[in-house]
Amino acid sequence: MKSVLVNVYCNRMLKELIGSIAELQKNVFPRLQIQFAGEWEPNATSYDTAQKHYDAYDILSNAALQNNDTTLLITNKIIGTFWHGMLFGATVGKCAIVSTARLSNYGDIAVEACHEIGHTLGLRHCSNDCLMAGSFSAEEVCKKSRSLCSRCSRIIAEDIYLPEQAKK
Numbered sequence: 001m002k003s004v005l006v007n008v009y010c011n012r013m014l015k016e017l018i019g020s021i022a023e024l025q026k027n028v029f030p031r032l033q034i035q036f037a038g039e040w041e042p043n044a045t046s047y048d049t050a051q052k053h054y055d056a057y058d059i060l061s062n063a064a065l066q067n068n069d070t071t072l073l074i075t076n077k078i079i080g081t082f083w084h085g086m087l088f089g090a091t092v093g094k095c096a097i098v099s100t101a102r103l104s105n106y107g108d109i110a111v112e113a114c115h116e117i118g119h120t121l122g123l124r125h126c127s128n129d130c131l132m133a134g135s136f137s138a139e140e141v142c143k144k145s146r147s148l149c150s151r152c153s154r155i156i157a158e159d160i161y162l163p164e165q166a167k168k
Contacts, residue, residue, distance in 0.1 A: 009039070029156070057092060073096070097116070104138065111146060123152055126151065130147075131148050
């Protein structure tokens with residue numbers, strides 16, 4: 001069975017969040033390994049002065065992926081996109097970013113981080129009571145399930161955790 005390494009980059013103040021994320025992740029994605037990979041801050045050139053936030057997709061498109069592993073960037077800056085305004089998180093390929101700016105506690109931040117990690121693993125938004133449900137407000141993040149629904153669990157089991165020969 002395949003294990004997935006998640007390299008987490010954040011500033012020194014946010015480093016303590018990694019434990020909360022790892023605790024929730026163990027229950028949701030037990031074959032993931034989370035490790036602090038280094039300090040990081042969004043580049044000032046990613047700041048959109050008109051929108052008054054850091055452009056999530058600009059940050060993600062400029063992020064260097066280390067050893068083709070999943071990468072999670074955590075920032076206390078407000079992030080967003082031209083089309084979606086402010087976001088809690090975003091994903092491009094195997095690289096995700098989460099903003100703590102509008103989330104008030106470590107539990108909610110861990111939920112959003114695991115949600116974005118789910119996207120890096122190939123999961124899409126889910127309409128069930130599920131960690132992969134979309135969130136448009138901090139209240140929705142707070143109320144979001146701390147686990148995957150049976151459909152998303154099955155997708156992860158089939159696409160991520162099964163040995164390669166079982167997929168053939």
